[in-house]
Amino acid sequence: xxxxPTCGFRNIDANLRCLKCQSLLHDDEIALAAAKRAAKxxxxxxxxxxxxxxxxxxxxxxPLRHWWELPQGLPHRYPWMAGMFAFFPGAGQIYNHQWGKAxxxxxxxxxxxxxxWFTIYEPFSNAVLIMLLLALIYIWSDAVTTSxxxxxxxxxxxNAVALxxxxxxxxxxxxxxxxxxxxxxxxxxxxxxxxxxxxxxESTPGALRRARWLWVSAAVILTLLLAGVWRSxxxxxxxxxxxxxxxxxxxxxxxxxxxxxxxxxxxxxxTLGEIIHFDPAAFRIETGGGTGDAIVVNPxxxxxxxxxxxxxxxxxxxxxxxxxxxPMPAGILPIDAGQLPALRYEVPSDHVFAPVIQIPxxxxxxxxxxxxxxxxxEGVLIGYIESTMVPYxxxxxxxxxxxxxxxxxxxxxxx
Numbered sequence: 001x002x003x004x005p006t007c008g009f010r011n012i013d014a015n016l017r018c019l020k021c022q023s024l025l026h027d028d029e030i031a032l033a034a035a036k037r038a039a040k041x042x043x044x045x046x047x048x049x050x051x052x053x054x055x056x057x058x059x060x061x062x063p064l065r066h067w068w069e070l071p072q073g074l075p076h077r078y079p080w081m082a083g084m085f086a087f088f089p090g091a092g093q094i095y096n097h098q099w100g101k102a103x104x105x106x107x108x109x110x111x112x113x114x115x116x117w118f119t120i121y122e123p124f125s126n127a128v129l130i131m132l133l134l135a136l137i138y139i140w141s142d143a144v145t146t147s148x149x150x151x152x153x154x155x156x157x158x159n160a161v162a163l164x165x166x167x168x169x170x171x172x173x174x175x176x177x178x179x180x181x182x183x184x185x186x187x188x189x190x191x192x193x194x195x196x197x198x199x200x201x202e203s204t205p206g207a208l209r210r211a212r213w214l215w216v217s218a219a220v221i222l223t224l225l226l227a228g229v230w231r232s233x234x235x236x237x238x239x240x241x242x243x244x245x246x247x248x249x250x251x252x253x254x255x256x257x258x259x260x261x262x263x264x265x266x267x268x269x270x271t272l273g274e275i276i277h278f279d280p281a282a283f284r285i286e287t288g289g290g291t292g293d294a295i296v297v298n299p300x301x302x303x304x305x306x307x308x309x310x311x312x313x314x315x316x317x318x319x320x321x322x323x324x325x326x327p328m329p330a331g332i333l334p335i336d337a338g339q340l341p342a343l344r345y346e347v348p349s350d351h352v353f354a355p356v357i358q359i360p361x362x363x364x365x366x367x368x369x370x371x372x373x374x375x376x377x378e379g380v381l382i383g384y385i386e387s388t389m390v391p392y393x394x395x396x397x398x399x400x401x402x403x404x405x406x407x408x409x410x411x412x413x414x415x
Contacts, residue, residue, distance in 0.1 A: 067100030070150055077147035080195065083140055092143025096150060105139050125406045137167035179239050185226040192219035236262035239396075240403070241277060241301070247358045248303040248335050251275070251412070257404040258303065258412075262397035269392070270306045270352050272332045273414030275399040277303055278390050280356050283383035299356050299387075303399055307334050308353030314345040331414060341381060345388055352395075355388040 001010045002025045004018035011018055015025055074097055086092025090106025093099075112135055116128045141163045148155050173187065196219050239260045246254035252275075260277045270276055282298040307328065308314050314323055321328045321337060334340055336357045347353045401411040 067098060067104060070146070071097040074150055077150045079144045079147045082143040082147040086140040086143035087136075089136065089139050092140065093146070096143060096146045098146065101142075105142070109135050109139060121406055121409055123406055125409075126404070133171060137164065137171065141167055179237060185222060189219065189222040189226050192222050195219070236397070238262055238400075243303075247299070247356075248275075249358065251305075251335050252303055252399075252402065253408060255405065256402045256408055259400045259403050260397040261400050264398035265392065265395060270309075270395065270398070271414065272306055272309065274306045275303055275412045276306055276352070276354060276390070277301075277396040277399055278354060279394045279396070280354070280390060281383065281387040283356075283381060283387045286380045286382060297356070297359055299359070302354075302356060303335075304354040304356070305332060305335055306352045306354055307332050308345070308347045310347055310349035310351055312347045312353060314347070314353055316340065316342040341384065343381075343385060345385060348389060351389045351391050353388055354390045356384075 002013050002015065003010055004021065004023055004025060006023040007018060007021045009018050009020040011025055017023060018025060077096060082092045082095050084092075085095045089109040090102040093102035093105060109132070112128070112132050116125065116132050119125050119128055141160065144163060145155055145160055196216055239262055241258045241260055243252055243254055243256045243258065246252075252258060258277070280299050280302055282296060285295040285297065308323060312323055313325075314321065314328075316322070321333060321340065323332075334355055334357060339357045340355060345353055345355075399412045402408050
């Protein structure tokens with residue numbers, strides 16, 4: 001037995017502390033150090049007490065604290081519906097009957113959107129746009145989380161973190177998939193049928209009758225569109241094209257990222273002045289009167305303004321470009337029009353006139369020697385007139401605008 005030196009209580013030999021007064025029964029450095037750490041941890045400094053009181057006073061007097069409280073007495077909230085509403089900032093919170101939070105979150109998001117709009121040309125605008133996306137994901141995750149909590153579900157921190165990363169993953173999937181029509185429709189059709197299953201399993205009979213026809217109709221339409229596009233050659237909706245070699249300067253510079261609308265000409269034809277992304281035919285430049293070098297130019301990826309339509313005649317007189325005998329307006333002149341060869345161009349039907357004028361060095365293949373640059377005036381042009389006539393099926397889409405870098409960002413609209 002071991003007698004306590006403080007209170008005299010007799011303890012068994014295995015005890016480190018007295019059962020009665022918790023005093024150390026023998027000199028144990030490890031236990032003594034742990035006891036000191038525990039005692040120090042339990043002591044609260046005056047600064048800690050002051051900060052705790054200030055925090056509690058702020059929470060009690062904060063008029064916005066009720067905005068985050070869960071409303072009571074609500075019927076069952078559907079998390080999938082709250083998430084869908086939340087893609088419009090604040091609508092998911094309104095669905096959860098958190099009116100104050102909806103005003104605060106929606107107002108903050110639109111203020112941030114206004115800042116992003118007015119600073120769209122500033123170097124830091126990309127960071128503001130990323131913040132805008134993250135704010136939308138937070139609003140979306142808050143709506144889904146709150147609906148689960150209203151239903152009495154246990155929602156730990158790990159679920160909130162998982163939902164946040166799910167939102168980031170969903171945003172990446174949507175941005176990537178929308179660049180291609182077929183994967184986008186497949187993704188939308190799958191989501192549509194998942195929503196149908198959720199409605200059937202989670203909805204009450206009355207709600208099921210009201211919502212079933214909407215979701216089933218949407219899923220069927222998406223499936224039919226998917227089946228139709230599967231049999232066609234069109235897959236892109238939009239695309240981002242990085243300009244590696246400058247061929248459309250000064251309108252589009254090297255390093256620009258151009259947003260191309262690939263469905264712009266599904267139900268319409270190109271019009272004068274529009275900037276198109278297309279695949280022109282290859283042509284040759286023969287120097288030395290046919291005895292010199294032969295340079296093959298194969299511009300597979302090109303941007304140019306639509307300068308003529310089917311039936312037009314384009315020619316140059318006295319240094320001036322004429323369209324159907326009249327001077328061509330500045331808004332439809334080719335990019336770098338001063339270098340256009342003085343030839344006669346008759347545009348066939350179902351074609352547009354969009355000439356290749358600037359030739360980056362990586363588009364040339366010299367048959368006799370290596371060349372770093374060339375121009376259209378160096379020799380005889382073979383097949384050049386044919387390359388300026390672009391058939392509709394060789395047009396990838398219409399250039400909407402330059403999205404990056406911020407200093408060169410802007411819309412590419414007909415002037």
